[in-house]
Amino acid sequence: MLRPDINDLLTQTGPGTPMGDLFRRYWQPVLHxxxxxxxxxxxxxxxxxxxxxxxxxxxxxxxxxxxxFCAHRGVSMFFGRVEEGGIRCPYHGWKxxxxxxxxxxxSELDNSDFCKNVKLRSYPLVKVGDILWxxxxxxxxxxxxxxxxxxxxxxxxxxxxxxxxxxxxxxxLEGGIDSSHxxxxxxxxxxxxxxxxxxxxxxxxxxxxxxxxxxxFFEVVENDGGxxxxxxRNAEDGQYYWRVTPWxxxxxxMVPPRGDxxxxxxxxxxxxxxxxxxxxxxxxxxxxxxxxxxxAMRAGAGVHSENIPGTYRPVANKENDYLIDRDKQRTGxxxxxxxxxxxxxxxxxxSMGPIVDRTKERLVATDAxxxxxxxKLRRAVEALRDHGTEPVGNVPEHQAIRSxxxxxxxxxxxxxxxxxxxxxRPGVPQTTV
Amino acid sequence: xxxxxxVSSCARAATSKEAAYRLDYPLAHARSTRVIAxxxxxxxxxxxxxxxxxxxxxxxxASVSGAELITLSGEARPMAAELEHSDSVIMxxxxxxxxxxxxxxxxxxxERSTMTAGLLMTDEGSLAGDTLMAIRPYARILLxxxxxxxxxxxxxxxxx
Ligand code: FES
Ligand SMILES: [Fe+2]
Numbered sequence: 325m326l327r328p329d330i331n332d333l334l335t336q337t338g339p340g341t342p343m344g345d346l347f348r349r350y351w352q353p354v355l356h357x358x359x360x361x362x363x364x365x366x367x368x369x370x371x372x373x374x375x376x377x378x379x380x381x382x383x384x385x386x387x388x389x390x391x392x393f394c395a396h397r398g399v400s401m402f403f404g405r406v407e408e409g410g411i412r413c414p415y416h417g418w419k420x421x422x423x424x425x426x427x428x429x430x431s432e433l434d435n436s437d438f439c440k441n442v443k444l445r446s447y448p449l450v451k452v453g454d455i456l457w458x459x460x461x462x463x464x465x466x467x468x469x470x471x472x473x474x475x476x477x478x479x480x481x482x483x484x485x486x487x488x489x490x491x492x493x494x495x496x497l498e499g500g501i502d503s504s505h506x507x508x509x510x511x512x513x514x515x516x517x518x519x520x521x522x523x524x525x526x527x528x529x530x531x532x533x534x535x536x537x538x539x540x541f542f543e544v545v546e547n548d549g550g551x552x553x554x555x556x557r558n559a560e561d562g563q564y565y566w567r568v569t570p571w572x573x574x575x576x577x578m579v580p581p582r583g584d585x586x587x588x589x590x591x592x593x594x595x596x597x598x599x600x601x602x603x604x605x606x607x608x609x610x611x612x613x614x615x616x617x618x619x620a621m622r623a624g625a626g627v628h629s630e631n632i633p634g635t636y637r638p639v640a641n642k643e644n645d646y647l648i649d650r651d652k653q654r655t656g657x658x659x660x661x662x663x664x665x666x667x668x669x670x671x672x673x674x675s676m677g678p679i680v681d682r683t684k685e686r687l688v689a690t691d692a693x694x695x696x697x698x699x700k701l702r703r704a705v706e707a708l709r710d711h712g713t714e715p716v717g718n719v720p721e722h723q724a725i726r727s728x729x730x731x732x733x734x735x736x737x738x739x740x741x742x743x744x745x746x747x748x749r750p751g752v753p754q755t756t757v
Numbered sequence: 758x759x760x761x762x763x764v765s766s767c768a769r770a771a772t773s774k775e776a777a778y779r780l781d782y783p784l785a786h787a788r789s790t791r792v793i794a795x796x797x798x799x800x801x802x803x804x805x806x807x808x809x810x811x812x813x814x815x816x817x818x819a820s821v822s823g824a825e826l827i828t829l830s831g832e833a834r835p836m837a838a839e840l841e842h843s844d845s846v847i848m849x850x851x852x853x854x855x856x857x858x859x860x861x862x863x864x865x866x867x868e869r870s871t872m873t874a875g876l877l878m879t880d881e882g883s884l885a886g887d888t889l890m891a892i893r894p895y896a897r898i899l900l901x902x903x904x905x906x907x908x909x910x911x912x913x914x915x916x917x
Contacts, residue, residue: 543900544900678773688915691915737901
């Protein structure tokens with residue numbers, strides 16, 4: 325159970341809200357680079373943290389992210405014409421540069437300085453990896469550029485996708501932290517083929533540990549940028565198989581790896597209070613992804629989703645009950661009847677409603693990881709609001725993190741046993757079983 | 758292809774307010790949450806939290822053998838009987854943990870499949886390995902380290 329005022333505090337991210345202010349201390353993914361594929365291409369609408377914006381890429385290759393609506397009479401700049409040095413409103417021809425500054429107002433005399441006072445609110449938009457990132461906060465507090473490993477390895481070692489999810493961001497994030505659902509929803513319980521059926525997970529020794537021990541124990545450990553959530557299962561000779569999921573504030577999680585498969589994770593980015601983007605990435609720190617792997621990712625295997633062509637909305641969505649297959653659910657071939665990890669998650673998280681009423685939850689002691697994460701978020705929000713305290717997670721030290729899968733002696737704290745393995749290290753393969 | 762769903766299908770309400778609708782009725786509280794401190798420093802933390810707005814949670818320290826639980830008013834009660842109708846047992850410890858008592862309580866919980874959570878309260882970074890090892894086998898979920906308000910939050914979130 326969560327008090328209603330705290331539920332509001334954590335779920336509302338629009339301008340001027342305390343959680344919105346927290347998010348505005350971080351670079352957030354806003355567009356896949358493929359959405360602005362070339363210089364001078366059409367502009368794209370962006371909604372993030374409840375702000376409606378327009379993203380442009382000028383013929384000169386400059387990226388810009390600004391208020392969606394023309395300063396003159398408020399038409400959407402989506403209909404604008406990208407021109408040399410910026411974008412021109414189609415209604416009366418006002419033109420703005422990539423920083424949102426009006427540079428030409430045709431109705432004014434040539435030498436008028438009317439333009440100077442007309443500026444659309446704009447934000448920095450930068451390309452790191454396959455993603456265009458934006459920073460919507462106070463320029464004076466702008467953190468260093470994002471340095472997550474998946475976004476900084478060579479291009480051929482990484483793949484990113486995104487999908488539209490119709491619920492509040494916190495519901496989605498909590499799914500990333502709640503490791504205890506994996507055995508059931510994704511693993512299929514005692515009878516399921518679960519993970520072995522997916523080409524991006526198959527063949528890992530870890531899958532056997534997963535299946536042979538359906539009641540993992542958890543340890544939730546404080547980490548500089550957030551939490552490390554370790555799930556342990558029995559392995560041979562009294563040893564433990566550990567799967568360690570890092571969470572970095574506010575909205576980054578990674579899934580522990582399996583075998584030499586690429587490792588993966590997510591960003592859960594608020595679009596507005598009732599929708600979010602689930603960003604999913606896969607990368608290998610030490611080798612290129614194979615054509616087969618990338619094809620599988622594009623087709624929606626692993627943590628990715630099959631999207632309606634030309635959109636980021638999954639083919640299996642709320643409108644069609646996620647194509648649930650009751651026969652497969654009955655036989656146990658698919659435990660939930662829904663295909664693919666991503667849609668298994670989104671179907672259930674969306675089913676909770678746009679913003680789940682957390683006053684009606686009946687949490688149990690083993691939900692302590694989620695309880696702890698909410699607590700840390702709340703503290704960060706309040707510390708920023710009440711004391712201006714800079715939150716964690718927006719600096720390179722906190723972003724240089726990896727998930728880990730490892731077998732350790734029973735008497736070792738996992739943080740000790742893992743050592744450097746959860747540090748991102750360029751070119752060094754992941755620690756995995 | 759799945760059966761088509763009509764627009765009026767009850768699961769898909771039209772507005773977000775309707776979609777958020779939940780029947781309003783009181784949810785059951787947790788059943789007899791037992792919070793047990795396993796050393797004097799942990800007892801301080803437990804005592805501080807014990808006069809919170811709890812419905813049915815009970816607070817104890819453990820005897821050296823673990824065979825008895827001692828209420829905060831000093832009354833000793835047989836441990837196994839005291840845990841009898843409990844949904845969940847929260848173990849609170851610091852570096853001075855009493856491993857024997859933890860094992861005794863843990864064994865009873867395991868036998869009865871009672872849910873267990875462990876809070877290791879300690880100054881950050883100074884957690885001794887043997888404390889962790891003493892409690893690890895018995896706590897389904899462990900917070901390492903737990904902070905001072907974690908116990909309060911956990912009790913509140915689980916409606917204890
Ligand atoms: S509304 Fe854009 S120029 Fe008039
Ligand atoms: Fe999941």
